[in-house]
Amino acid sequence: MDDYLQRILRARVYDVAHETPLELAKNLSRRFQNKIWLKREDLQPVFSFKLRGAYNRMSLLSQEELQRGVIASSAGNHAQGVALSASYLNCRAVIVMPITTPEMKVRAVRALGAEVALHGETYDEAYQEAMRRSEKDGLTFIHPFDDPEVIAGQGTIALEILRQIQDPPDAIYVAVGGGGLIGGIATYVKSLWPQVEIIGVEPYDAAAMKLSLEAGERIQLPNVGLFADGVAVRQVGKLTFSLAQMHVDAMVTVSTDEICAAIKDVFEDTRSILEPAGALAIAGMKADIAKRDLQDRTLVAVACGANMNFERLRFVAERAELGEEREAILAVEIPEQAGSLRKLCNVLAGKNLTEFSYRMAEGDRAQIFIGVQVLDLDDRTKLLTRLQSSGFACLDLSNDELTKGHLRHMVGGRLPASAKTLCRDGCRELLYRFEFPERPGALMTFVSALHPEWSISIFHYRNHGADVGRIVVGVLVQDNEMDDWQRFLEDLGYPNWEETNNPAYCLFLGAQTV
Known part of the structure; x- marks a missing residue:
C-alpha cells in the first residue's frame, strides 16, 4: 500500500487532466433519502478518467522511448487518453482498434494526432496485434489498466474526492473493467479512511472481477456483454486483482436496463449524458441502496465516462423505464x-x-x-x-x-x-x-x-x-x-x-x- 500511495502522490496528471468537481446529485439524493455525490470524470478533456493513467505512465518514459513512440490497444477511452498524452509529449502514438469500433471513436482518436490501425473483431485480437507490433517496431506498450503507474494515475481521483468532501463518505462506488480505476481509488482511500466501503460495479454479463474474487483467482470469461463496452474485459489484471483482494469490500452486478435507468438519472440531475460504463457506478449504487435499505448515508459514485454513441440513445431511452x-x-x-x-x-x-x-x-x-x-x-x-x-x-x-x-x-x-x-x-x-x-x-x-x-x-x-x-x-x-x-x-x-x-x-x- 505504501508503494502505491507514494506513486499516487507523485503522479503527474494535471499537465493534461483536470481536477473534476464532486457534485451533489440533488434529485437522486432526494429520491433515495441519502446524500449522493457524483465525481464528474466525464468532464475530462477526453470525456473519461482514462487520461489520468495514460499520461502518468507516459510522462515517465525516457527520451529514447518517447522518440520511438508508444502503442496501445483500445476501442475507445484509453485510446483517446494515450493519443492526447502523446500529443502533449510530442511522441508518436499507434492505437490498435477492433474493426468493429464505431467510426466516431476512430475519428476522435485520429483527430488527436494518433495513428489508428484497425485489426480483429474483438479487443483481445487488437491486443495481440498491439503486442506484436510493440515487439516488432520497438514501441512502448501502454497498458489500459495493469500497470502500477496507470493505476496510480487513476488513484488521483481518490486524492481529489478526499480533498473535496468534508467528512468521510460511507461508501464509494466504482465501475470495474480491468480494475485499474478501482485499484487506484481503493488503495488511496483505504490508506487514509479505512472505514469507507469501496464497492465495485460490473454488468451481469461482464463480471470478471466479481467471479475472480469469489474464486480466489483470476477467472477468464468465455465471452462478455458489449453494451457497457468500456468495461467489457474477459479477465482482470494481475496487479488490479491483487489490489481488489486487499481493498475492495464488495462487488455489485447490474443489468443493461439498470444501466440505462442510471444514464437517465444522471441526465435529470446534470443534463449530461454518460456512456453505459460511465453510469455503471450509479446503477450499482442504486441497486445496493435497495438491497441493503441504505438511508441517511453519504455515498459517492464515480461518473467515469461520457463517450456515448448517439445511435445508442434510442435504446437507452426505451430501456430506462424498464430498468426502474x-x-x-x-x-x-x-x-x-x-x-x-x-x-x-x-x-x-x-x-x-x-x-x-x-x-x-x-x-x-x-x-x-x-x-x-x-x-x-x-x-x-x-x-x-x-x-x-x-x-x-x-x-x-x-x-x-x-x-x-x-x-x-x-x-x-x-x-x-x-x-x-x-x-x-x-x-x-x-x-x-x-x-x-x-x-x-x-x-x-x-x-x-x-x-x-x-x-x-x-x-x-x-x-x-x-x-x-x-x-x-x-x-x-x-x-x-x-x-x-x-x-x-x-x-x-x-x-x-x-x-x-x-x-x-x-x-x-x-x-x-x-
Whole structure:
C-alpha cells in the first residue's frame, strides 16, 4: 500500500487532466433519502478518467522511448487518453482498434494526432496485434489498466474526492473493467479512511472481477456483454486483482436496463449524458441502496465516462423505464369482437400507456401488446390483478429479453380474409394516422370517441417522449357508414392522414386474399 500511495502522490496528471468537481446529485439524493455525490470524470478533456493513467505512465518514459513512440490497444477511452498524452509529449502514438469500433471513436482518436490501425473483431485480437507490433517496431506498450503507474494515475481521483468532501463518505462506488480505476481509488482511500466501503460495479454479463474474487483467482470469461463496452474485459489484471483482494469490500452486478435507468438519472440531475460504463457506478449504487435499505448515508459514485454513441440513445431511452421497474410490458388477451378494446381501455384508465399494438387475427380471441407506466413492482402486480379480475388473461413480459429487444417491434401481420365476416357486405378496412397532444388520458379519449359498432382491426401507439402522440388505426367500416366516419374525423379535431392506399400497408398489413 505504501508503494502505491507514494506513486499516487507523485503522479503527474494535471499537465493534461483536470481536477473534476464532486457534485451533489440533488434529485437522486432526494429520491433515495441519502446524500449522493457524483465525481464528474466525464468532464475530462477526453470525456473519461482514462487520461489520468495514460499520461502518468507516459510522462515517465525516457527520451529514447518517447522518440520511438508508444502503442496501445483500445476501442475507445484509453485510446483517446494515450493519443492526447502523446500529443502533449510530442511522441508518436499507434492505437490498435477492433474493426468493429464505431467510426466516431476512430475519428476522435485520429483527430488527436494518433495513428489508428484497425485489426480483429474483438479487443483481445487488437491486443495481440498491439503486442506484436510493440515487439516488432520497438514501441512502448501502454497498458489500459495493469500497470502500477496507470493505476496510480487513476488513484488521483481518490486524492481529489478526499480533498473535496468534508467528512468521510460511507461508501464509494466504482465501475470495474480491468480494475485499474478501482485499484487506484481503493488503495488511496483505504490508506487514509479505512472505514469507507469501496464497492465495485460490473454488468451481469461482464463480471470478471466479481467471479475472480469469489474464486480466489483470476477467472477468464468465455465471452462478455458489449453494451457497457468500456468495461467489457474477459479477465482482470494481475496487479488490479491483487489490489481488489486487499481493498475492495464488495462487488455489485447490474443489468443493461439498470444501466440505462442510471444514464437517465444522471441526465435529470446534470443534463449530461454518460456512456453505459460511465453510469455503471450509479446503477450499482442504486441497486445496493435497495438491497441493503441504505438511508441517511453519504455515498459517492464515480461518473467515469461520457463517450456515448448517439445511435445508442434510442435504446437507452426505451430501456430506462424498464430498468426502474416503472414500465410494464404485457400481453393481454381480449375477445375478438366490437367493444372489447374500449372495455380494456376502461380498465387501464388512469394509467399512462407507452405502447399499444394490436392486429386483428383469425379466431375469437386477440392478443394485444401493451406498454404501461407503473410506479414500481408492487403497482405492476396490482395492475395484473386488476386486468385478470376484469376477465382479461394477461402475461407479464417485462423481464423477457426477446420481447424487449425484438417482439415489441414485430407485432403486426395481414388482415385475415375472414375478418370481413365481422360486418355485413360492403365492409372495408380504412387505415388512418392521427396526431394528438401527448398528455395523460388522450389515448383513452380517442378510443372512447370511436363508434361502438366499428371493429378496430389495427391499433398502434408508441410514446416517443415528444409533445405530440401518434396513432395508426385500422377500422372496418361499411360503405353506408362513410359519412359517419367523416363526421367522426371532423368532431375529433385531431390532424389525420388516410393511409389506406399506402404501398407499405398494402404489402405488409393489408387484407389477405381468399
